Amino acid sequence: MRIVVVGGGAAGASAASRAKKLNPNAEVILIEKTKMITHGPCGIPYLVEGLVKSKEDLITYSPEEFERDRGIKVRINTQAIDIDSDKKTITLARLGGGSQEKIQWDKIIIATGAIPQIPNIPGKELKGVITVRHPAEADILKEEIDKANRVVIIGGGYIGIEMAEAIRTLGKEVIIIEKLDSLLSNAIDKDMSKIVEDELARRGVEVRKKTTLLEIVGKDRVQGVLTDGGEVKADAVIIATGIRPNRSLAEQAGVKLGKTGAIETNEYMETNVEGIYAAGDVAEKFHKVKKDKVWIPLAPSANKEGQVAGANAARGRTIFFPGIVGTSITKFYDLYIGSVGLLAKEAELYGYKPIEKTIKARTSAHYHPQGRTVYVKLIADEPSRKIIGAQVLGYSESVAGYIDVASVVIDKGMTIEELYFSDLGYMPATAPVWHPLIVAARVLSGGTL
């Protein structure tokens, strides 16, 4: 049996590994169009900032290690350009020339990831206009930023915020242009965005909200941007307006896309075409709270979906991916920002009757110096009392733990009362005796606790 995996990122590498492990007799071929596999795009801001020294540090395994240790055939610098679903063939082209090759497959796993979504405006091809996506291109990105003094970031989402920290740390001027009225609008409500905006201001990052990019200005090299709020000068412009599924190969193969625009799969990661699976950022996921398909491209689910696709491709339906609850976390300097489940603003769209409360607390006992400020927002469905959303912002790494707890709470459909009575740990250095999540549950209960 031959299993071809297209894409060497999180999902593809996991899929290939799992397939080979479960079916050592299968020939597993991993196709990657850059020269890197198991690459971590989430680490690019750290590379720009200089916390990570080399883009090679962002990979987990080299292609050689993958071949040698796992027995997987790895073809780097190779693009999959055509899948024939009936004849079960795939056409591969080596980058930089050479003839194409057509090979047979028994199973194919599409893990082609996502690509930056670039607004179709004048000037987007100017030198100094950059996107943040693949570690293989991170050197160019860093070079551009290193020589700039003033950087405009288009988009106040995760990538925009993380790049703002990296570039500000390098001592450069940073201006974020955001078309909406709040930042990180996929992850936090407007009230919580204020906390992020205050911190950006405190760190010297200028934010222009409700501002739409019209044009990138310059001759050959970028000189600034034109927005509906006027012109902003810049030596470099980062386009961080989002990403979209890299689905052209799937479309060409006749693989069905879902309403989100990403590949539709069932819980076994099977697509509508027999023998073709999809995993990772190119595929949509089932959201357990929304009870609907969503497109939330993040590494942890990509890895697990890859694993599920690889296992099922190798052995038939043996395992399924139950879905996500939309956990995400980022940081700006020491402000950690976590989110899970539904936002307050979207809860009604999914048929819930939301109630919400936000509390301000401390991450340690009041007398312990390790404590930092933390804000916890909980959203529940009033009739069922179930917690359906949480947003946690605070000046401590422990925000990650809070959001992970909330993730499990929401995943298991726990009520306000069940969260209140959960047995979260206490010691003066790591939590107040009333854990902030428990205080938030109590406040949200409206007096029953």
Add this chain to the structure above:
Amino acid sequence: MRIVVVGGGAAGASAASRAKKLNPNAEVILIEKTKMITHGPCGIPYLVEGLVKSKEDLITYSPEEFERDRGIKVRINTQAIDIDSDKKTITLARLGGGSQEKIQWDKIIIATGAIPQIPNIPGKELKGVITVRHPAEADILKEEIDKANRVVIIGGGYIGIEMAEAIRTLGKEVIIIEKLDSLLSNAIDKDMSKIVEDELARRGVEVRKKTTLLEIVGKDRVQGVLTDGGEVKADAVIIATGIRPNRSLAEQAGVKLGKTGAIETNEYMETNVEGIYAAGDVAEKFHKVKKDKVWIPLAPSANKEGQVAGANAARGRTIFFPGIVGTSITKFYDLYIGSVGLLAKEAELYGYKPIEKTIKARTSAHYHPQGRTVYVKLIADEPSRKIIGAQVLGYSESVAGYIDVASVVIDKGMTIEELYFSDLGYMPATAPVWHPLIVAARVLSGGTL
């Protein structure tokens, strides 16, 4: 209606507050034998170390604030010496003399906490032999330690370990005497104890395991201890061999004790005597994994039990305390030690068929400098696949978050597979893309994941 609460610690103060809040017409009297209420004994090691400057910092509210802001009558320096369950009276004695007073009650909440358990050996009354329990006595404790150069700690449990850090930080010699073969034996298995022992050694704390204290030696003032392994010199000796429920008042009142030796209550925190409730360290708790009553005296459950007792005393059965899963956390310098559920060594006693795995991981992506080493041990019941225990040790505050996640996982009876597929958050600074808890679940699955 008059509600009398005996004991001004976590449980008692919560009970009094909740009762008054829900029934503002009730007269609520809080009896406390020291001069402090809402005191936090968990902070005493920080006071000794000097991280916390004054014992007054360890309290949340002063008696005056409690009276003024909450309308509760607070009687400090007052001891409850007798409860008549039939006549519904309680006899109070003001410390330092004065006549006794007998008052009527409609409901009484016993929240008398716990007291140190001191082995009955020669020399225990010598000067320089101290216990760690009540913030009101913390000054004496600190004074004794400040003037000592070499301190022996009897008992390698939580208090022993936390005091070892505090005293070592002050630059003094510390020797821990532990009668068992491992440390923190209520919280971690022997294999995990090794990690703690290595850290103690690295920080210059001497540990003598399998060593039994026979006698405390000295004339008037302590000069050392005699053990079955020989004599150890010391200027001060801390007895940290455990605590026991402070139950004499309850016993005298005819309140039934459970098999653990603490007060038996139902989930409404009612005792066998009508009108008498118990909450906090003096009461036993239902352990959801052991499916049995246990005595695990910790502040978070004390607070909640107080709240439940207070609510029910004020309004009748309105709310119940569902029990605990045994979450606990401590630290020694930057080694954080968390535990929840069952230990591997005790799982069979409670009818489980345990399987266990321990992994070593990092708290961040491999390339992020914020990462620290963490060890995760998971214990599951093989037939049901449910996670029944977790121990997490690591050089990062984020251990607290891991153990809180495990607490909810165990509380909700999640299986290995459900934990594996849970949507824990990822960003390079706060977690590897495969969260250590998820890696541990995968390893524990034995190849199904």
